[in-house]
Amino acid sequence: MIFTVVLFFFAVFQLNAQEKETKVDTISIKTSAICNDCKERLEHDMAFEKGVKSVELDLDTKVLTITYKENKTTEEKLKTAVTKIGYDADEMVADQKAHDRLPACCQKGAEPH
Amino acid sequence: MKKYIFIASLVLWQTAQIYSQQVSGGVFEIVNGENNPLVGANVVQLNSLNGTTTDVSGHFNLKLKNEFSKKLIASYVGYQNDTINLEEIGYEHVHITLNNLQNLDEVEVVSRKKGSHLSRSETRGITSINEGELQKAACCNLSESFENSASVDVSYSDAVTGSKQIQLLGLAGLYTQMLTENIPNLRGLAVPYRLGYVPGSWMHSIQVSKGTSSVINGYEAMAGQINIEYKKPDDGEKMFLNLYANHMGKIEGNLNARFELNDKWSTMIFAHAEEFGVKYDYNDDSFLDDPLIRQINLFNRWKYKGQDLRMQFGFKYLTENRQGGQMNYDPEKPNDTENGYGVGVETDRYEGFLKMGYILKNRANSSIGFQNQVVYHDVNSFYGLNDYDANQLSYYGNLMLQSYISDTRHQYTTGISFALDNYNQQLNDTTWVRNEQVSGAFFQYTYSNYKNLNLIAGVRLDYNNLYGWLFTPRLHAKYNINEHNILRLSFGRGFRTANVIAENTSILATSKRVLFTEELNIESSWNFGLTYTAYIDIGAKELSITTDYFHTRFNNQVIMDREEDPFIVYIYNLNGKSYSNSVQVEAQYEPINRFELKLAFRYNDVKTTIGGELKEKPFVSKYIGLLSASYQTNLKKWQFDLNVQVNGDQRLAYTGFNPEPYQRPERSPVYAILNTQITKYFKRWDVYIGGENLTNYRQDHPIIQANEPFGDYFDSSIVWGPISGIKVYAGVRFTIK
Numbered sequence: 001m002i003f004t005v006v007l008f009f010f011a012v013f014q015l016n017a018q019e020k021e022t023k024v025d026t027i028s029i030k031t032s033a034i035c036n037d038c039k040e041r042l043e044h045d046m047a048f049e050k051g052v053k054s055v056e057l058d059l060d061t062k063v064l065t066i067t068y069k070e071n072k073t074t075e076e077k078l079k080t081a082v083t084k085i086g087y088d089a090d091e092m093v094a095d096q097k098a099h100d101r102l103p104a105c106c107q108k109g110a111e112p113h
Numbered sequence: 114m115k116k117y118i119f120i121a122s123l124v125l126w127q128t129a130q131i132y133s134q135q136v137s138g139g140v141f142e143i144v145n146g147e148n149n150p151l152v153g154a155n156v157v158q159l160n161s162l163n164g165t166t167t168d169v170s171g172h173f174n175l176k177l178k179n180e181f182s183k184k185l186i187a188s189y190v191g192y193q194n195d196t197i198n199l200e201e202i203g204y205e206h207v208h209i210t211l212n213n214l215q216n217l218d219e220v221e222v223v224s225r226k227k228g229s230h231l232s233r234s235e236t237r238g239i240t241s242i243n244e245g246e247l248q249k250a251a252c253c254n255l256s257e258s259f260e261n262s263a264s265v266d267v268s269y270s271d272a273v274t275g276s277k278q279i280q281l282l283g284l285a286g287l288y289t290q291m292l293t294e295n296i297p298n299l300r301g302l303a304v305p306y307r308l309g310y311v312p313g314s315w316m317h318s319i320q321v322s323k324g325t326s327s328v329i330n331g332y333e334a335m336a337g338q339i340n341i342e343y344k345k346p347d348d349g350e351k352m353f354l355n356l357y358a359n360h361m362g363k364i365e366g367n368l369n370a371r372f373e374l375n376d377k378w379s380t381m382i383f384a385h386a387e388e389f390g391v392k393y394d395y396n397d398d399s400f401l402d403d404p405l406i407r408q409i410n411l412f413n414r415w416k417y418k419g420q421d422l423r424m425q426f427g428f429k430y431l432t433e434n435r436q437g438g439q440m441n442y443d444p445e446k447p448n449d450t451e452n453g454y455g456v457g458v459e460t461d462r463y464e465g466f467l468k469m470g471y472i473l474k475n476r477a478n479s480s481i482g483f484q485n486q487v488v489y490h491d492v493n494s495f496y497g498l499n500d501y502d503a504n505q506l507s508y509y510g511n512l513m514l515q516s517y518i519s520d521t522r523h524q525y526t527t528g529i530s531f532a533l534d535n536y537n538q539q540l541n542d543t544t545w546v547r548n549e550q551v552s553g554a555f556f557q558y559t560y561s562n563y564k565n566l567n568l569i570a571g572v573r574l575d576y577n578n579l580y581g582w583l584f585t586p587r588l589h590a591k592y593n594i595n596e597h598n599i600l601r602l603s604f605g606r607g608f609r610t611a612n613v614i615a616e617n618t619s620i621l622a623t624s625k626r627v628l629f630t631e632e633l634n635i636e637s638s639w640n641f642g643l644t645y646t647a648y649i650d651i652g653a654k655e656l657s658i659t660t661d662y663f664h665t666r667f668n669n670q671v672i673m674d675r676e677e678d679p680f681i682v683y684i685y686n687l688n689g690k691s692y693s694n695s696v697q698v699e700a701q702y703e704p705i706n707r708f709e710l711k712l713a714f715r716y717n718d719v720k721t722t723i724g725g726e727l728k729e730k731p732f733v734s735k736y737i738g739l740l741s742a743s744y745q746t747n748l749k750k751w752q753f754d755l756n757v758q759v760n761g762d763q764r765l766a767y768t769g770f771n772p773e774p775y776q777r778p779e780r781s782p783v784y785a786i787l788n789t790q791i792t793k794y795f796k797r798w799d800v801y802i803g804g805e806n807l808t809n810y811r812q813d814h815p816i817i818q819a820n821e822p823f824g825d826y827f828d829s830s831i832v833w834g835p836i837s838g839i840k841v842y843a844g845v846r847f848t849i850k
Contacts, residue, residue, distance in 0.1 A: 008755045041850060047748035048796040060202045
């Protein structure tokens, strides 16, 4: 048992060490996110876009900050991905179908809550 | 002309000096993941008298005065103040959420999001209910939900039925009041198997509090309170599916889906099915290690959200069939000694609830609430040659008014309640009928000085048709010594009516006879608790250390005395002392980003007068140690959980009067249990694999006289450890948000 516990801790430290960043770029995208629900959705879904290394939404400014591998994706692709989740990304307007599928509280014009 | 423009612009400029900016927004509290408007909350410009209060929908408009800073302070009685810097977040749609301070118990939150576990953060009062500690096991039901909780122990009741029970403060789960969405539930006949009645993926969160709790929910919580919140029809994922299987052959499926019909109405359906149909006997005692189980559990709930009126109602149905006993027992054949020892428990349970809340328009921060619940529980069972059939009809109604005295620092909740329990029980040739009615009234006063002191003082007076008048005073206080040190105190009385057979069906799985030597009184106890929490900044992270001490003293307790006679269990009222002391220290820290560690230790000293002698209560571990570690990779794509629990030695029920082969040691050994789980998250799917009891630790020979189950010394209730060994499981979850 002690072995398993030690192994677990060891694995965690290993994984942590592996997270050193390779050649990356950072982009800030102004979105139409409204609430914490939006934040969770954007962060979760964007995490699964190719090349994304880290993603964080600041709800106060509605700015989504993404760190990504330069050779795997582009700003354009990332913004398109945001619109497909249902949110505006800078000048790009949200995909209407995706937007309409969002819960009422997350659709444009909803009161912040 | 130029002159006029000049004057006009001067006037405008001056106006602008006084009222530079209009601010609009709302003040809310988060209850179960949704924003509830706070009506009558104060919103004031920092260091000024320029302020307003929120309207019925929690909204406000305020003209800022330029001479003061562009900061707002929002306050509401019983809630933590919040300062908002408008220059940072803008002037429109200012969304303020305040944290409730009213729950003064150290509420431990075991919350489950997306039917699983994400990250977790430590808990302070009710504040973190939604962001609270998340579950780390692919738990099938409530019994696995406490794996990472240092306060709640879960153990088997016997070696044949698979029934599990919780312990809080080293006291049986019976002394902990169970609530579902703040209505007392899972009582009486439901007790032996109740932990299996709440599927894991139905739950939104669980709140655990130690000590006596609020008087609002009745007089029962003697050692603690566990409240279960189900997922809500107007919040969270739209659809969720979970499929689970373990290597023993247990399969399980959970489905829930919610529908928002319009602005006001929403509904949600839950379905759960599980089956375990494979007979195993790894310990070679001729008895199944785990009983065969088939359960179907369905729940439909509705919510209406009007301007002033809120309403929720729902229906639940559960049917469960359990079959245990000897491997060769054939349920198709007559249940006699020829056929071998069998256990069969058939349960049908119906629940219905209706809750209404009405916000009073003309008085800020005031509302009326009405809770109703009807439960019908029917059980047909046999344990060897013992036949036990019973049903229970229960009603619970609670009408409450919440408002304040003079100003909102002094709030109160008052109301009346009525509870009915109608039991019909038949054990072999004996029939019991019990009709218990409890009418009560309560008053609870809540004080907050907005700074560092909160107080809840409550009294309730009940009339019980069997036991007369019962008076229950309770007091809770919380004092913030400073930002990093919080002291909590709780003191109060509790009562409970024992249902000896219904709540201890394990005793039927022995050859012993139950003998009531006197008329039983209502159980009553006093509980005192002190909790000290320190938050220490180490680097960028905060280490939290919570130390608590709880003392429970029984004035009356129903004693099940099996220490006098090998063949008889005597049931009588406590005659002497009975108490529990419990000391716990729990530390939580995140040494590396997304790597969370929890370490806890608890010491139990629980003694009861049995047969005129003060003895250590059997089946209570002297101490419990818990280590829980959790790591989540960047972007939450992988999650690793590990959990080790060390169980100290327990005094076992006395068996010294049995012939030698049927004796057991006086104390159990110390043992540890190791669980782990790995979860891989995809965009819509999660896949998990895990193992319970990885070291394959098992109690040897859990059943006394297993070779002759109809013999005089047969006893399956001397259980202190796991009956079945390692379990490896895997599953998938599918979520539509």
